[in-house]
Amino acid sequence: MSIQQSDVLYTAVATAENGRDGRVATNDGKLDVVVNPPKEMGGSGEGTNPEQLFAAGYSACFQGALGVVARQEGADISGSTVTAEVGIGKNADGFGIIVKISAKIPNVSAATAKELIEKAHQVCPYSKATRGNITVDLDVA
Known part of the structure; x- marks a missing residue:
């Protein structure tokens, strides 16, 4: 939508x-x-790169979505972190990206954490924007 x-x-x-x-x-x-x-x-690696900028934005956005979901579910996510790993590589069309989202949520069970990140993935604007276009793996760390 x-x-x-x-x-x-x-x-x-x-x-x-x-x-x-x-x-x-x-x-x-x-x-x-x-x-x-x-x-x-093949670059100098001296500055940042688009993948780092995308990872920063995606992790921040996903953490925000996780907070929204946690409030709705009454879950305590204090002390949680979200890490986005953005990879770039060659594909049939030239280049493509892949993302792994890892969440550490210390105050809930592993099953609850998995449920929370799956729900956050449904509401996160970055996840919505990339859905069906790139592979995004979710992981509870």
Whole structure:
């Protein structure tokens, strides 16, 4: 289900110069980083890269979704963390990405943690945006 322009609450704007080997900055000046391909892809590895930026955004968004689900379920997720691992590699169309989401939720059972992350995966906007397009594995750490 898509949202209408009138329903947008916030829009982030970023501009890239020179693609994967340049600079990315937001229009508000809060983010301004050098991007370089990682050494594994022939780059210098000196700056950050799009996969790291995607992992940062996805992990933060998923943690937020986990909080929403936990409140609905009455679960205590204090002290929890969400880690997103974003891999890039060659596929039939050129390149593609794969994601592994790992959640540590110390105050609930493993079964409850698994249920919570599966529900969070249904409501997280990043998960919704990528569903059916990339492989996303969920793991309780």
